Structures are given as structure tokens and as C-alpha cells.
Amino acid sequence: MKRTFLQINPTDNVLVALCDLKKGEEVVFKGKTIILQDDIAAKHKFTIDDLKQGEEVTMYGVLVGKAQMPIPAGGLIHTFNLKHASEPFQGKLKDYTWKAPDVSAWKNRTFMGYHRADGQVGTQNYWLVIPLVFCENRNVNIMKQAFLKALGYAQPDLYLDQVGSLLDAYQSGADIDSLKTFQFQQKKTDYRQNRVFKNVDGIKFLTHESGCGENREDSENLCNLLAGYCVNPNVAGITVLSLGCQHSQVSILQEAIHKISPNFEKPLYILEQQQDLGSGESQMLAEAIRQTFVGMIQINEIERQPAPLSKLRVGVKCGGSDGFSGISANPAIGHTADLLVALGANVMIAEFPELCGVEQELQNRAVTAEVADNFGYLMKEYARRAEAVGAGFDMNPSPGNIKDGLITDAIKSAGAAKKAGSSPVVDALGYGQYSKKAGLNLVCTPGNDVLATSGMAGAGATIQLFTTGLGTPTGNPICPMVKLSTNTKLAQKLPEIIDIDCGPIIEGEKSVEEMGEMVLEYIIGLASGEYQTKAMELGQDDFMFWRRGVSL
Structure with missing residues (x-):
């Protein structure tokens, strides 16, 4: 027989509806008949007993709220009659004993991953391009457009044909409303078949709105987060674009990386736009693209083990x-x-x-x-x-x-x-x-x-x-x-x-x-x-x- 409600923890004083229940329905819980006072939609909760104003509601065995008015048995709990409440916490109060599940079936199992010099193993083999400041987002996006399609990592443009059909209809004077429904023809193919670098799972590009114009704590935290991305074993190499004058300095990023991984050995290419004003933005981008391409050749030699x-x-x-x-x-x-x-x-x-x-x-x-x-x-x-x-x-x-x-x-x-x-x-x-x-x-x-x-x-x-x-x-x-x-x-x-x-x-x-x-x-x-x-x-x-x- 299909269950219609559930008590999650034996100490809970509310039940969860597993399907829509109607006002006036009777449900039997532990020998007690509860008449529902409201419609109870699936996923919502209703009370087992009458609750007084201020009385606690428990779910999962913990305090989750307090009644803001009397709630009858079988009554829906919602925002109009329940307010958030939680237990205080005081530090570790008792020892904890854990009974681990039986994992004998997986003890000798392995996965095919990318082994890094620091002992970590990645599930992917990515090249990563990151800006140290939002000023470099445009340059990151230029690199993104240049790399993804040329190297076979671009996503299929499922909607290009739809826009083309609408354009043709508009230019020919046809009724646009006749094209309300567009049937997509999507073929399932091996996602690796068009790659130039078979062992590189992708080249990834981050953009963000930080790095300067904010307090120094945030700029340093940005460097810490980006350092974690650089050290992450799914990343095999990194290109960093920096403007030069921002709070999130290259030196802060490098220090953060080496704090996590003192013997960091991945290829890391850093280009700073203001460092050589004579070469201009186009030359910086050209060099960033060249170095990134060379780096991808290098990480393509890494195979899953x-x-x-x-x-x-x-x-x-x-x-x-x-x-x-x-x-x-x-x-x-x-x-x-x-x-x-x-x-x-x-x-x-x-x-x-x-x-x-x-x-x-x-x-x-x-x-x-x-x-x-x-x-x-x-x-x-x-x-x-x-x-x-x-x-x-x-x-x-x-x-x-x-x-x-x-x-x-x-x-x-x-x-x-x-x-x-x-x-x-x-x-x-x-x-x-x-x-x-x-x-x-x-x-x-x-x-x-x-x-x-x-x-x-x-x-x-x-x-x-x-x-x-x-x-x-x-x-x-x-x-x-x-x-x-x-x-x-x-x-x-x-x-x-x-x-x-x-x-x-x-x-x-x-x-x-x-x-x-x-x-x-x-x-x-x-x-x-x-x-x-x-x-x-x-x-x-x-x-x-x-x-x-x-x-x-």
C-alpha cells in the first residue's frame, strides 16, 4: 500500500504529506485518528496533536520553529502560524561513535583519474584561464571565443536554426506566429570526437566582478579562492590575465597558491596588461593565446590512470x-x-x-x-x-x-x-x-x-x-x-x-x-x-x- 504521510523522526510532532491530502480526510497514525483541518499539499506538514501558541515544533528530531497561534491537530503548518526557531549550540559536549557502513564491495575498486605531482588525482584534465580583476573579463571572453570552436570544445548552437527560420520568415513577409513551435533536431554524438587534444577534457574560462574597488579583505579572499582553483586536481594548467594596478596582485595569488601547495608544479602563465605598454593589448592577447596553446599540448600528454x-x-x-x-x-x-x-x-x-x-x-x-x-x-x-x-x-x-x-x-x-x-x-x-x-x-x-x-x-x-x-x-x-x-x-x-x-x-x-x-x-x-x-x-x-x- 502506498504511503500517504511520513514521520521523519520518532520525536517529531508533525507529519509530512507524501501526496495531496484533502481537508476532512482521516489519517491514522500510531492508532490515533487525525482529521485534517486544511488541504495539505504534498511536501507540506500537519500537526499530530493540538499545539498552543509558543509551543515548539520538531522535525528530524530537532527544534525547527514555534507556533505563532494555536494550531489544531491535523492543521497545516505554514508561514502564517509558524516562526523559525533553533536550538543554541555550545561546542563539543560529548564523544561521538560512528559505525561506518560496509564498503567491502568497493574496497578494491578504482577510478581512472589524472594523477598530479602533489599526490592529488583529478577526475578531469582542464586548462583554466582566469582574470585577477574584472577589467580583464573582456580579454578572457575573447580568448574563450577563439579557443572553444577551434579546438572542438564549443557547445552545439541548438537555437541558431530557429533564429534563422524566424529571420527568413520575417524577410519574406510570412506570418511569424506560424513559427511558434520549433522542432529541434539534436543528434547524440561522442562528446570527445571533435577534440584536437584527446586527453584534455576542456579549456575553461572564469569571469567575475571583483579584484579591485573593494576592501582588501575581499581582494585577498578572491586570490585565495582562485588559488584553490589552480591547485584543484581537475586543473592541469593555468593562464592568468592581470591588469596590474588592482588590489588582487599577482604576488598575492602566487603566495596563496604556494601556501596550499608549496611544491606547485603545474604550468602557470601570467600576463600583465600594464607591464609593457608598448606592446598593446593585442600583443598581450596573442602571447596569452600562444602560451595557452603550448600548455595544452603539454597537458595532452597526461593520460588517465x-x-x-x-x-x-x-x-x-x-x-x-x-x-x-x-x-x-x-x-x-x-x-x-x-x-x-x-x-x-x-x-x-x-x-x-x-x-x-x-x-x-x-x-x-x-x-x-x-x-x-x-x-x-x-x-x-x-x-x-x-x-x-x-x-x-x-x-x-x-x-x-x-x-x-x-x-x-x-x-x-x-x-x-x-x-x-x-x-x-x-x-x-x-x-x-x-x-x-x-x-x-x-x-x-x-x-x-x-x-x-x-x-x-x-x-x-x-x-x-x-x-x-x-x-x-x-x-x-x-x-x-x-x-x-x-x-x-x-x-x-x-x-x-x-x-x-x-x-x-x-x-x-x-x-x-x-x-x-x-x-x-x-x-x-x-x-x-x-x-x-x-x-x-x-x-x-x-x-x-x-x-x-x-x-x-
């Missing part, structure tokens, strides 16, 4: 979340995270505003009091900065989140934290720091999809798992992004952006553990270059830098 799964570096993220996120896709990749940690890999979870309410649990899972305290400091400092500009973590849920059942930040956070599985927390990293410890790492970023995924790539992630209940096309230039839908309806609605459907968990067809194991198998194939994610096929290369200070 077997590597243990302990060399994987996987980030976990959710975006466009819904009321099913915390009970399907998030716990599924949480199990994947536990499998990876048990295999000795590095796992990262970011978006600190979406850890609000579960801080104490994560602090108790920390391997040391120092790690717990550092996480607590980062959370409090983030909250302080938010409050200083009139914001707060309670403002985190988006309109889409709220519409699909995530009423408070604490509800959203409690479900989001499921991505981290249950393993011990080995480190808590500030924004722009590089992750160097095997195990579960907490990486400080905003909840914003691109800021968070950009931050984890800068911390060294070589694959990211991204769950979504509403659909988001987010990708990253250097880090393959795997999209997992929380429900089958979304996977069917937006097949061009979803890689894995976790809806069978909601339907009761697969367990969280079974889905988590499927995700691990997918990761192994992806890390070996056997296929691309949907975001990679779309060329969805999103990058954003988190500016925290004022512009000057």
Missing part, C-alpha cells in the same frame, strides 16, 4: 529544495558520503546558513573540541555579519522553498544537513581555505547555489552532488555537477538537467541506502571519464565570488 576511491574529493549541495529533499535525495547522498568517508575519501558540505539548527549535532560529531569551536566561530561570525546588514538565517528560505514545504530556515537546514551523512567532522574551513583532510569537511559558504558550488571547487572538490526538488541548472567550470531530483515528477519535467532521479525513495520502490550506492557507482564512472553530466553537456559553467565587504 587507475586510482583508489580514497582519492575522490566530493562536495554535496542542495538547491531549489522542496519538502522531499530531506527525505529522499539528501539522505541518499548522505549515505554516499558515508560510503566515501569509509573508503578514505574527502567529502565537503557547504552552505552554512543551511546548517542553522543542527550546529550542536555537528559540533558533537567533530573529532576534536578545536574543530567544533572553529565551526561554532564561523557560524556565529557569519550570523553577526548578516545581522549587521539587517538580515539573518531566518530569511533563508526562498519563495520556491516555502511554496514546496520548507517553511522555516530550521526546517530547510535540518533536511539539508542530511547530505552530510553521519560520519565524524574532521575539519571546519573558512571561505577560500583548501580542504586537505580525508573525511567530512564543513566548508563555509552562503546557501546561494553558485557561491556555494564555487566555494567547494575552490576547496578542492573534483565532483559535486547537487540535489534539487524544484530544478536548477547550476554547474561549475572545473567540477562536474551531478543533479539529483528529489521526486520523479521533476526528473520527467526537466530531463535536460537531471542526472539521477531519487523519486523511487518517495514511492517506496528503493531505500535510501540502495539509492546512495547507485550514486557511488555513478560517481566512479563519471570520475573515470565514461560520461558527462547534464550540466557539462549544457556547458553550464557558473562561477561567483563571495564579496563580504563594502565597495570603496
Whole structure:
């Protein structure tokens, strides 16, 4: 019999509707008949017992809000009657014992990766072009146009024929409305067949709006983040374009790189536009193109070789979340995270505003009091900065989140934290720091999809798992992004952006553990270059830098 509702944790005093339920319907929970007082849309929650004004609401076993008015048993909880609330946190209060999952089936498995001189192993072999300041964005884009098509990395222009048809109709005087529907003819081909350099998975170009005109802290943080991209094992070589007079100086970037990797050996070409005014911009670009081409010849000699799964570096993220996120896709990749940690890999979870309410649990899972305290400091400092500009973590849920059942930040956070599985927390990293410890790492970023995924790539992630209940096309230039839908309806609605459907968990067809194991198998194939994610096929290369200070 299909389930119609779910209690996530035995201590919860609300139930989650798994399908649309109507006002007046009777549901039976643990022998108690509950008459629904409202229509309850799938993904939303209703109370088990009467709640008084000010009474606490718990989900996932934690405090997620307080009733703002009396709510009868069977009543819908929503923004009009529930306000965000979360438990305080005090550092590591008790020891944590973790029972690792059985990983014997994967102990001797390998993936085919790119081995770097510093011991890291990449899942991709990219050349990276980056500007140190926004003034160089135009030059980066000129290089991008020159390289992608010539070397076979350009995405197919699916809409060129449509514009051409509209133009022909307009010029011939035909009725434009007759061309409302355009049938795309897209052929599936091997994505590597047109490459000039068979062992180079791509040449990637970053642009941003920072590097100068802001406080020095932000400019230095930009250099730290870009240094992480340079050291990331998915990157084999780098071209840096600098204007010269900006805050984010070349020397700061070089220092940041060598702080992460003292014996950095990748080809790194730096061109500064103001250094030789006599040669002009065109000569600088010509030299940048020449050096980059020579560098790509060099990295094309690197081939994939077997590597243990302990060399994987996987980030976990959710975006466009819904009321099913915390009970399907998030716990599924949480199990994947536990499998990876048990295999000795590095796992990262970011978006600190979406850890609000579960801080104490994560602090108790920390391997040391120092790690717990550092996480607590980062959370409090983030909250302080938010409050200083009139914001707060309670403002985190988006309109889409709220519409699909995530009423408070604490509800959203409690479900989001499921991505981290249950393993011990080995480190808590500030924004722009590089992750160097095997195990579960907490990486400080905003909840914003691109800021968070950009931050984890800068911390060294070589694959990211991204769950979504509403659909988001987010990708990253250097880090393959795997999209997992929380429900089958979304996977069917937006097949061009979803890689894995976790809806069978909601339907009761697969367990969280079974889905988590499927995700691990997918990761192994992806890390070996056997296929691309949907975001990679779309060329969805999103990058954003988190500016925290004022512009000057």
C-alpha cells in the first residue's frame, strides 16, 4: 500500500504529506485518528496533536520553529502560524561513535583519474584561464571565443536554426506566429570526437566582478579562492590575465597558491596588461593565446590512470529544495558520503546558513573540541555579519522553498544537513581555505547555489552532488555537477538537467541506502571519464565570488 504521510523522526510532532491530502480526510497514525483541518499539499506538514501558541515544533528530531497561534491537530503548518526557531549550540559536549557502513564491495575498486605531482588525482584534465580583476573579463571572453570552436570544445548552437527560420520568415513577409513551435533536431554524438587534444577534457574560462574597488579583505579572499582553483586536481594548467594596478596582485595569488601547495608544479602563465605598454593589448592577447596553446599540448600528454576511491574529493549541495529533499535525495547522498568517508575519501558540505539548527549535532560529531569551536566561530561570525546588514538565517528560505514545504530556515537546514551523512567532522574551513583532510569537511559558504558550488571547487572538490526538488541548472567550470531530483515528477519535467532521479525513495520502490550506492557507482564512472553530466553537456559553467565587504 502506498504511503500517504511520513514521520521523519520518532520525536517529531508533525507529519509530512507524501501526496495531496484533502481537508476532512482521516489519517491514522500510531492508532490515533487525525482529521485534517486544511488541504495539505504534498511536501507540506500537519500537526499530530493540538499545539498552543509558543509551543515548539520538531522535525528530524530537532527544534525547527514555534507556533505563532494555536494550531489544531491535523492543521497545516505554514508561514502564517509558524516562526523559525533553533536550538543554541555550545561546542563539543560529548564523544561521538560512528559505525561506518560496509564498503567491502568497493574496497578494491578504482577510478581512472589524472594523477598530479602533489599526490592529488583529478577526475578531469582542464586548462583554466582566469582574470585577477574584472577589467580583464573582456580579454578572457575573447580568448574563450577563439579557443572553444577551434579546438572542438564549443557547445552545439541548438537555437541558431530557429533564429534563422524566424529571420527568413520575417524577410519574406510570412506570418511569424506560424513559427511558434520549433522542432529541434539534436543528434547524440561522442562528446570527445571533435577534440584536437584527446586527453584534455576542456579549456575553461572564469569571469567575475571583483579584484579591485573593494576592501582588501575581499581582494585577498578572491586570490585565495582562485588559488584553490589552480591547485584543484581537475586543473592541469593555468593562464592568468592581470591588469596590474588592482588590489588582487599577482604576488598575492602566487603566495596563496604556494601556501596550499608549496611544491606547485603545474604550468602557470601570467600576463600583465600594464607591464609593457608598448606592446598593446593585442600583443598581450596573442602571447596569452600562444602560451595557452603550448600548455595544452603539454597537458595532452597526461593520460588517465587507475586510482583508489580514497582519492575522490566530493562536495554535496542542495538547491531549489522542496519538502522531499530531506527525505529522499539528501539522505541518499548522505549515505554516499558515508560510503566515501569509509573508503578514505574527502567529502565537503557547504552552505552554512543551511546548517542553522543542527550546529550542536555537528559540533558533537567533530573529532576534536578545536574543530567544533572553529565551526561554532564561523557560524556565529557569519550570523553577526548578516545581522549587521539587517538580515539573518531566518530569511533563508526562498519563495520556491516555502511554496514546496520548507517553511522555516530550521526546517530547510535540518533536511539539508542530511547530505552530510553521519560520519565524524574532521575539519571546519573558512571561505577560500583548501580542504586537505580525508573525511567530512564543513566548508563555509552562503546557501546561494553558485557561491556555494564555487566555494567547494575552490576547496578542492573534483565532483559535486547537487540535489534539487524544484530544478536548477547550476554547474561549475572545473567540477562536474551531478543533479539529483528529489521526486520523479521533476526528473520527467526537466530531463535536460537531471542526472539521477531519487523519486523511487518517495514511492517506496528503493531505500535510501540502495539509492546512495547507485550514486557511488555513478560517481566512479563519471570520475573515470565514461560520461558527462547534464550540466557539462549544457556547458553550464557558473562561477561567483563571495564579496563580504563594502565597495570603496
